[in-house]
Amino acid sequence: xxxxxxxxxxxxxxxxxxxxxxxxxxxxxxxxxxxxxxxxxxxxxxxxxxxxxxxxxxxxxxxxxxxxxxxxxxxxxxxxxxxxxxxxxxxxxxxxxxxxxxxxxxxxxxxxxxxxxxxxxxxxxxxxxxxxxxxxxxxxxxxxxxxxxxxxxxxxxxxxxxxxxxxxxxxxxxxxxxxxxxxxxxxxxxxxxxxxxxxxxxxxxxxxxxxxxxxxxxxxxxxxxxxxxxxxxxxxxxxxxxxxxxxxxxxxxxxxxxxxxxxxxxxxxxxxxxxxxxxxxxxxxxxxxxxxxxxxxxxxxxxxxxxxxxxxxxxxxxxxxxxxxxxxxxxxxxxxxxxxxxxxxxxxxxxxxxxxxxxxxxxxxxxxxxxxxxxxxxx
Numbered sequence: 041x042x043x044x045x046x047x048x049x050x051x052x053x054x055x056x057x058x059x060x061x062x063x064x065x066x067x068x069x070x071x072x073x074x075x076x077x078x079x080x081x082x083x084x085x086x087x088x089x090x091x092x093x094x095x096x097x098x099x100x101x102x103x104x105x106x107x108x109x110x111x112x113x114x115x116x117x118x119x120x121x122x123x124x125x126x127x128x129x130x131x132x133x134x135x136x137x138x139x140x141x142x143x144x145x146x147x148x149x150x151x152x153x154x155x156x157x158x159x160x161x162x163x164x165x166x167x168x169x170x171x172x173x174x175x176x177x178x179x180x181x182x183x184x185x186x187x188x189x190x191x192x193x194x195x196x197x198x199x200x201x202x203x204x205x206x207x208x209x210x211x212x213x214x215x216x217x218x219x220x221x222x223x224x225x226x227x228x229x230x231x232x233x234x235x236x237x238x239x240x241x242x243x244x245x246x247x248x249x250x251x252x253x254x255x256x257x258x259x260x261x262x263x264x265x266x267x268x269x270x271x272x273x274x275x276x277x278x279x280x281x282x283x284x285x286x287x288x289x290x291x292x293x294x295x296x297x298x299x300x301x302x303x304x305x306x307x308x309x310x311x312x313x314x315x316x317x318x319x320x321x322x323x324x325x326x327x328x329x330x331x332x333x334x335x336x337x338x339x340x341x342x343x344x345x346x347x348x349x350x351x352x353x354x355x356x357x358x359x360x361x362x363x364x365x366x367x368x369x370x371x372x373x374x375x376x377x378x379x380x381x382x383x384x385x386x387x388x389x390x391x392x393x394x395x396x397x398x399x400x401x402x403x404x405x406x407x408x409x410x411x412x413x414x415x416x417x418x419x
Contacts, residue, residue, distance in 0.1 A: 049084040099123045103312060116309040132294075143286055147279045154272045158260050162253045162280060169246055169288055176242045177295050183235040184303050190228040197221060211384065246292050249284040250277065348372035348395065349407040355394045365390060 054064045072078045088094060102119040121129070144163070151159040201208060201217055208217060245252075257276065261268050349371050356364035365387050372378055380388045393399050395406055 047081065047084055049087050051084070052087060095123060114309070114313070116305045116312070120305070140287055143283070147283050150279055151276065154275060155257065155261065155266070155268070158257050158266070161256045161260060162283070165249070165253050165256065166283060166287060169249065170291060172245075173242075173292060173295050176238065177299050179238055180235065180296075180299050181302060183231060183238065184299070185306075187228065187231045187235060188303065188307065190224060190231060194221065194224045194228060197224065207389075242292070246288055249288050250280045253280055347374075347407070347409045349405070350395065351405045352391075352394060353404040355390065355399050355404075357390075357399060363387070365394065 050064045050067075051059070058064045068078070068082070068084070071082060075082075099119060102122045103114070103116065105122075106114045106116075106119045144166075148159055148163060151162065197217070197220060201221075208214060254276070258268065258273075260266075350368060352365060352368040354364050354366050368391065370378065380391060382388055390399060395408065397406075
Protein backbone atom coordinates (compact mmCIF):
# COMPACT_ATOMS: atom_id res chain seq x y z
CA UNK A 41 0.00 0.00 0.00
CA UNK A 42 1.22 3.51 -0.66
CA UNK A 43 2.32 5.49 2.30
CA UNK A 44 0.46 8.52 3.47
CA UNK A 45 3.25 10.76 2.20
CA UNK A 46 2.39 9.68 -1.36
CA UNK A 47 -1.32 10.39 -0.96
CA UNK A 48 -1.73 14.17 -1.28
CA UNK A 49 -4.95 15.78 -0.22
CA UNK A 50 -7.10 16.82 -3.22
CA UNK A 51 -8.77 19.51 -1.12
CA UNK A 52 -5.89 21.83 -1.93
CA UNK A 53 -6.58 21.71 -5.70
CA UNK A 54 -10.36 21.42 -6.09
CA UNK A 55 -12.72 24.24 -7.04
CA UNK A 56 -15.27 25.95 -4.82
CA UNK A 57 -18.12 23.75 -6.05
CA UNK A 58 -16.28 20.60 -4.99
CA UNK A 59 -15.39 22.14 -1.65
CA UNK A 60 -18.98 23.15 -0.94
CA UNK A 61 -20.55 19.79 -1.91
CA UNK A 62 -17.55 17.67 -0.78
CA UNK A 63 -17.17 16.10 -4.21
CA UNK A 64 -13.45 15.68 -3.59
CA UNK A 65 -14.29 12.83 -1.21
CA UNK A 66 -15.98 10.76 -3.94
CA UNK A 67 -12.84 8.76 -4.91
CA UNK A 68 -12.28 7.85 -1.28
CA UNK A 69 -15.90 6.74 -0.86
CA UNK A 70 -15.70 4.69 -4.07
CA UNK A 71 -12.51 3.03 -2.87
CA UNK A 72 -14.16 2.20 0.44
CA UNK A 73 -17.11 0.60 -1.35
CA UNK A 74 -14.83 -1.56 -3.52
CA UNK A 75 -12.45 -2.62 -0.73
CA UNK A 76 -15.09 -2.98 1.94
CA UNK A 77 -12.95 -1.03 4.40
CA UNK A 78 -10.40 1.76 4.47
CA UNK A 79 -6.89 1.52 5.84
CA UNK A 80 -4.83 4.27 7.37
CA UNK A 81 -2.67 4.59 4.26
CA UNK A 82 -5.77 5.11 2.12
CA UNK A 83 -6.59 8.38 3.83
CA UNK A 84 -5.43 11.67 2.39
CA UNK A 85 -2.60 13.61 3.94
CA UNK A 86 -3.54 16.33 6.38
CA UNK A 87 -2.99 19.79 4.84
CA UNK A 88 -0.04 21.65 6.28
CA UNK A 89 -2.20 24.44 7.66
CA UNK A 90 -4.15 21.88 9.74
CA UNK A 91 -1.21 19.95 11.21
CA UNK A 92 -1.08 20.14 14.99
CA UNK A 93 2.68 20.71 15.11
CA UNK A 94 2.54 23.76 12.86
CA UNK A 95 -0.50 25.15 14.65
CA UNK A 96 1.15 24.65 18.03
CA UNK A 97 4.33 26.40 16.93
CA UNK A 98 2.33 29.23 15.40
CA UNK A 99 0.24 29.61 18.55
CA UNK A 100 3.40 29.70 20.66
CA UNK A 101 4.88 32.44 18.47
CA UNK A 102 1.69 34.50 18.64
CA UNK A 103 1.50 33.99 22.41
CA UNK A 104 5.07 35.22 22.88
CA UNK A 105 4.28 38.23 20.68
CA UNK A 106 1.19 38.88 22.79
CA UNK A 107 3.29 38.83 25.96
CA UNK A 108 5.67 41.37 24.41
CA UNK A 109 2.80 43.63 23.34
CA UNK A 110 0.83 43.40 26.59
CA UNK A 111 3.19 42.13 29.30
CA UNK A 112 0.80 43.04 32.11
CA UNK A 113 -2.32 41.43 30.69
CA UNK A 114 -1.67 39.14 27.69
CA UNK A 115 -4.78 37.79 26.01
CA UNK A 116 -4.81 34.19 24.82
CA UNK A 117 -7.93 34.80 22.72
CA UNK A 118 -6.12 37.35 20.55
CA UNK A 119 -3.21 34.94 20.10
CA UNK A 120 -5.63 32.18 19.10
CA UNK A 121 -7.41 34.41 16.60
CA UNK A 122 -4.12 35.39 15.00
CA UNK A 123 -3.22 31.70 14.78
CA UNK A 124 -6.46 30.43 13.26
CA UNK A 125 -7.26 33.55 11.25
CA UNK A 126 -10.45 35.55 10.94
CA UNK A 127 -12.00 33.62 8.03
CA UNK A 128 -14.06 31.26 10.17
CA UNK A 129 -15.34 34.09 12.36
CA UNK A 130 -16.29 36.21 9.36
CA UNK A 131 -18.00 33.22 7.77
CA UNK A 132 -19.97 32.58 10.96
CA UNK A 133 -21.01 36.22 11.23
CA UNK A 134 -22.08 36.13 7.58
CA UNK A 135 -24.25 33.08 8.19
CA UNK A 136 -25.81 34.60 11.29
CA UNK A 137 -26.48 38.03 9.78
CA UNK A 138 -27.69 36.97 6.32
CA UNK A 139 -28.69 33.34 5.95
CA UNK A 140 -30.46 32.84 9.29
CA UNK A 141 -32.81 35.86 8.84
CA UNK A 142 -33.63 34.67 5.32
CA UNK A 143 -34.48 31.22 6.67
CA UNK A 144 -36.75 32.67 9.34
CA UNK A 145 -38.51 34.90 6.79
CA UNK A 146 -39.11 31.94 4.46
CA UNK A 147 -40.50 29.80 7.29
CA UNK A 148 -42.78 32.61 8.49
CA UNK A 149 -44.08 33.19 4.96
CA UNK A 150 -44.94 29.52 4.40
CA UNK A 151 -46.49 28.99 7.82
CA UNK A 152 -48.50 32.19 7.55
CA UNK A 153 -50.07 30.88 4.37
CA UNK A 154 -51.54 27.91 6.26
CA UNK A 155 -51.98 28.89 9.93
CA UNK A 156 -52.02 32.71 9.81
CA UNK A 157 -51.17 34.46 13.11
CA UNK A 158 -50.51 31.14 14.89
CA UNK A 159 -47.13 31.34 13.17
CA UNK A 160 -46.00 33.90 15.73
CA UNK A 161 -46.23 31.24 18.45
CA UNK A 162 -43.45 29.24 16.80
CA UNK A 163 -41.34 32.29 16.06
CA UNK A 164 -41.90 33.73 19.54
CA UNK A 165 -40.82 30.51 21.25
CA UNK A 166 -37.73 30.31 19.04
CA UNK A 167 -36.77 33.90 19.88
CA UNK A 168 -37.34 33.14 23.56
CA UNK A 169 -34.87 30.25 23.38
CA UNK A 170 -32.34 32.44 21.60
CA UNK A 171 -32.69 35.21 24.19
CA UNK A 172 -32.43 32.99 27.28
CA UNK A 173 -29.41 31.13 25.90
CA UNK A 174 -26.95 33.89 26.97
CA UNK A 175 -28.43 33.72 30.50
CA UNK A 176 -27.87 29.98 30.61
CA UNK A 177 -24.38 30.53 29.25
CA UNK A 178 -23.44 32.93 32.04
CA UNK A 179 -24.82 30.48 34.59
CA UNK A 180 -22.95 27.58 32.99
CA UNK A 181 -19.75 29.61 32.93
CA UNK A 182 -20.01 30.37 36.64
CA UNK A 183 -20.88 26.80 37.63
CA UNK A 184 -18.23 25.24 35.40
CA UNK A 185 -15.56 27.55 36.82
CA UNK A 186 -16.60 26.74 40.39
CA UNK A 187 -16.55 23.00 39.70
CA UNK A 188 -13.04 23.20 38.25
CA UNK A 189 -11.82 25.21 41.25
CA UNK A 190 -13.15 22.59 43.66
CA UNK A 191 -11.62 19.79 41.57
CA UNK A 192 -8.25 21.56 41.71
CA UNK A 193 -8.59 21.90 45.47
CA UNK A 194 -9.41 18.21 45.86
CA UNK A 195 -6.52 17.10 43.65
CA UNK A 196 -4.16 19.39 45.56
CA UNK A 197 -5.20 17.95 48.92
CA UNK A 198 -4.86 14.38 47.69
CA UNK A 199 -1.42 15.13 46.24
CA UNK A 200 -0.27 16.63 49.54
CA UNK A 201 -1.56 13.59 51.43
CA UNK A 202 0.25 11.20 49.11
CA UNK A 203 3.51 13.14 49.46
CA UNK A 204 3.18 13.22 53.26
CA UNK A 205 1.69 9.77 53.80
CA UNK A 206 4.25 8.77 56.43
CA UNK A 207 3.52 11.88 58.48
CA UNK A 208 -0.23 11.34 58.15
CA UNK A 209 0.08 7.78 59.44
CA UNK A 210 2.57 8.76 62.15
CA UNK A 211 0.18 11.27 63.73
CA UNK A 212 -3.00 9.28 62.92
CA UNK A 213 -4.47 12.05 60.78
CA UNK A 214 -6.32 9.66 58.45
CA UNK A 215 -9.77 10.50 59.83
CA UNK A 216 -9.20 14.25 59.67
CA UNK A 217 -8.02 14.15 56.06
CA UNK A 218 -10.83 11.76 55.18
CA UNK A 219 -13.38 14.25 56.49
CA UNK A 220 -11.67 17.10 54.64
CA UNK A 221 -11.65 15.24 51.32
CA UNK A 222 -15.25 14.15 51.83
CA UNK A 223 -16.25 17.76 52.51
CA UNK A 224 -14.53 18.98 49.33
CA UNK A 225 -16.01 16.10 47.35
CA UNK A 226 -19.49 16.94 48.64
CA UNK A 227 -19.11 20.55 47.51
CA UNK A 228 -17.92 19.32 44.14
CA UNK A 229 -20.90 16.98 43.73
CA UNK A 230 -23.37 19.71 44.71
CA UNK A 231 -21.96 22.14 42.15
CA UNK A 232 -21.78 19.41 39.51
CA UNK A 233 -25.38 18.38 40.18
CA UNK A 234 -26.61 21.96 39.83
CA UNK A 235 -24.62 22.32 36.62
CA UNK A 236 -26.09 19.11 35.18
CA UNK A 237 -29.62 20.06 36.20
CA UNK A 238 -29.32 23.42 34.46
CA UNK A 239 -27.92 21.67 31.41
CA UNK A 240 -30.87 19.27 31.38
CA UNK A 241 -33.36 22.14 31.63
CA UNK A 242 -31.68 23.94 28.76
CA UNK A 243 -31.64 20.77 26.64
CA UNK A 244 -35.30 20.02 27.37
CA UNK A 245 -36.33 23.50 26.28
CA UNK A 246 -34.26 23.40 23.10
CA UNK A 247 -34.47 19.74 22.02
CA UNK A 248 -38.24 19.61 22.49
CA UNK A 249 -38.75 22.77 20.46
CA UNK A 250 -40.87 21.04 17.80
CA UNK A 251 -43.08 19.17 20.30
CA UNK A 252 -43.66 22.19 22.54
CA UNK A 253 -44.34 24.44 19.55
CA UNK A 254 -46.76 21.89 18.10
CA UNK A 255 -48.60 21.72 21.41
CA UNK A 256 -48.97 25.50 21.61
CA UNK A 257 -49.84 25.99 17.92
CA UNK A 258 -52.44 23.28 17.56
CA UNK A 259 -53.80 23.91 21.02
CA UNK A 260 -54.45 27.48 19.94
CA UNK A 261 -56.00 26.33 16.65
CA UNK A 262 -58.26 23.88 18.48
CA UNK A 263 -59.24 26.58 20.99
CA UNK A 264 -60.31 28.98 18.22
CA UNK A 265 -61.89 26.26 16.05
CA UNK A 266 -59.38 26.71 13.24
CA UNK A 267 -59.29 23.98 10.61
CA UNK A 268 -56.14 21.96 10.06
CA UNK A 269 -55.44 18.71 8.23
CA UNK A 270 -52.54 16.33 7.63
CA UNK A 271 -51.11 18.60 4.94
CA UNK A 272 -50.80 21.48 7.40
CA UNK A 273 -49.46 19.13 10.04
CA UNK A 274 -46.77 17.67 7.76
CA UNK A 275 -45.67 21.02 6.37
CA UNK A 276 -45.51 22.58 9.82
CA UNK A 277 -43.48 19.68 11.16
CA UNK A 278 -40.94 19.92 8.33
CA UNK A 279 -40.58 23.70 8.64
CA UNK A 280 -40.31 23.64 12.43
CA UNK A 281 -37.75 20.83 12.32
CA UNK A 282 -35.70 22.80 9.82
CA UNK A 283 -35.90 25.93 11.96
CA UNK A 284 -35.01 23.95 15.07
CA UNK A 285 -31.94 22.45 13.46
CA UNK A 286 -30.57 25.56 11.78
CA UNK A 287 -31.55 28.34 14.20
CA UNK A 288 -31.87 26.71 17.62
CA UNK A 289 -29.54 23.72 17.72
CA UNK A 290 -26.60 25.28 15.93
CA UNK A 291 -26.89 28.44 18.00
CA UNK A 292 -26.93 26.42 21.23
CA UNK A 293 -23.93 24.38 20.10
CA UNK A 294 -22.04 27.56 19.25
CA UNK A 295 -22.78 29.11 22.64
CA UNK A 296 -21.84 25.89 24.45
CA UNK A 297 -18.54 25.51 22.59
CA UNK A 298 -17.76 29.17 23.17
CA UNK A 299 -18.43 28.68 26.88
CA UNK A 300 -16.08 25.69 27.06
CA UNK A 301 -13.41 27.67 25.24
CA UNK A 302 -13.72 30.64 27.59
CA UNK A 303 -13.31 28.39 30.64
CA UNK A 304 -10.43 26.46 29.09
CA UNK A 305 -8.52 29.50 27.85
CA UNK A 306 -8.57 31.08 31.31
CA UNK A 307 -6.95 28.01 32.84
CA UNK A 308 -4.49 27.62 29.96
CA UNK A 309 -3.56 31.31 30.20
CA UNK A 310 -2.81 30.98 33.92
CA UNK A 311 -0.70 27.91 33.19
CA UNK A 312 1.24 29.64 30.41
CA UNK A 313 1.95 32.66 32.60
CA UNK A 314 3.31 30.45 35.36
CA UNK A 315 7.02 30.10 34.70
CA UNK A 316 8.33 27.15 36.69
CA UNK A 317 11.92 27.50 35.53
CA UNK A 318 12.36 31.01 36.91
CA UNK A 319 13.63 31.11 40.49
CA UNK A 320 12.04 33.45 42.97
CA UNK A 321 14.44 36.32 43.69
CA UNK A 322 13.49 36.07 47.36
CA UNK A 323 14.83 32.49 47.47
CA UNK A 324 18.53 32.08 46.74
CA UNK A 325 19.82 28.55 47.32
CA UNK A 326 23.39 27.71 46.38
CA UNK A 327 24.39 24.06 46.51
CA UNK A 328 27.87 23.40 47.84
CA UNK A 329 28.43 20.85 45.07
CA UNK A 330 28.16 23.67 42.54
CA UNK A 331 30.96 25.61 44.26
CA UNK A 332 33.65 22.94 44.51
CA UNK A 333 34.09 19.45 43.19
CA UNK A 334 33.05 16.60 45.44
CA UNK A 335 36.55 15.12 45.71
CA UNK A 336 38.03 18.49 46.76
CA UNK A 337 35.77 19.35 49.69
CA UNK A 338 37.40 21.40 52.42
CA UNK A 339 35.71 21.38 55.84
CA UNK A 340 36.72 24.98 56.51
CA UNK A 341 35.15 26.01 53.21
CA UNK A 342 32.00 24.13 54.18
CA UNK A 343 31.79 26.13 57.41
CA UNK A 344 32.24 29.37 55.50
CA UNK A 345 29.67 28.64 52.79
CA UNK A 346 26.91 26.84 54.75
CA UNK A 347 24.45 29.35 56.14
CA UNK A 348 20.72 30.01 56.46
CA UNK A 349 19.38 33.55 56.63
CA UNK A 350 15.65 33.94 57.23
CA UNK A 351 13.91 37.30 57.30
CA UNK A 352 10.31 36.22 56.84
CA UNK A 353 7.55 38.79 57.16
CA UNK A 354 4.64 36.59 56.16
CA UNK A 355 4.08 33.21 54.44
CA UNK A 356 0.92 31.33 53.52
CA UNK A 357 -0.11 28.49 51.24
CA UNK A 358 -2.76 30.50 49.40
CA UNK A 359 -3.60 34.15 49.02
CA UNK A 360 -6.01 35.57 51.60
CA UNK A 361 -5.69 32.43 53.73
CA UNK A 362 -6.31 32.79 57.47
CA UNK A 363 -3.31 30.69 58.49
CA UNK A 364 0.05 32.37 57.92
CA UNK A 365 3.55 32.57 59.36
CA UNK A 366 4.52 36.08 60.46
CA UNK A 367 7.68 37.88 61.55
CA UNK A 368 10.17 35.00 61.73
CA UNK A 369 13.78 36.19 61.75
CA UNK A 370 16.83 34.01 62.45
CA UNK A 371 20.22 32.96 61.12
CA UNK A 372 21.67 29.45 61.17
CA UNK A 373 25.36 28.59 60.85
CA UNK A 374 27.33 25.32 60.95
CA UNK A 375 27.26 23.93 64.48
CA UNK A 376 24.09 25.77 65.53
CA UNK A 377 21.22 23.80 67.04
CA UNK A 378 17.83 25.46 66.59
CA UNK A 379 14.69 23.85 67.98
CA UNK A 380 11.24 24.71 66.65
CA UNK A 381 8.55 23.62 69.08
CA UNK A 382 4.79 24.04 69.13
CA UNK A 383 1.49 22.15 68.96
CA UNK A 384 0.35 20.24 65.90
CA UNK A 385 -0.72 22.53 63.09
CA UNK A 386 1.14 25.64 64.30
CA UNK A 387 3.41 25.86 61.25
CA UNK A 388 6.62 24.00 62.09
CA UNK A 389 6.63 22.03 58.84
CA UNK A 390 5.36 25.07 56.95
CA UNK A 391 8.42 27.03 58.07
CA UNK A 392 10.74 24.34 56.71
CA UNK A 393 8.75 24.23 53.48
CA UNK A 394 9.09 28.00 53.22
CA UNK A 395 12.86 27.70 53.51
CA UNK A 396 12.92 25.16 50.68
CA UNK A 397 10.62 27.23 48.47
CA UNK A 398 7.54 24.99 48.59
CA UNK A 399 5.36 27.84 49.89
CA UNK A 400 5.20 30.44 47.15
CA UNK A 401 3.09 33.16 48.77
CA UNK A 402 5.37 34.98 51.19
CA UNK A 403 6.95 38.35 51.88
CA UNK A 404 10.53 38.72 52.96
CA UNK A 405 13.85 37.17 52.01
CA UNK A 406 15.29 33.70 52.50
CA UNK A 407 18.89 32.81 51.73
CA UNK A 408 20.21 29.25 51.69
CA UNK A 409 23.93 28.70 51.16
CA UNK A 410 25.39 25.20 51.09
CA UNK A 411 23.85 21.72 51.07
CA UNK A 412 20.67 21.00 53.01
CA UNK A 413 18.49 17.96 53.59
CA UNK A 414 15.59 16.67 55.67
CA UNK A 415 16.53 14.22 58.44
CA UNK A 416 13.85 11.90 59.91
CA UNK A 417 13.12 12.17 63.62
CA UNK A 418 14.17 8.55 64.18
CA UNK A 419 17.72 9.11 62.89
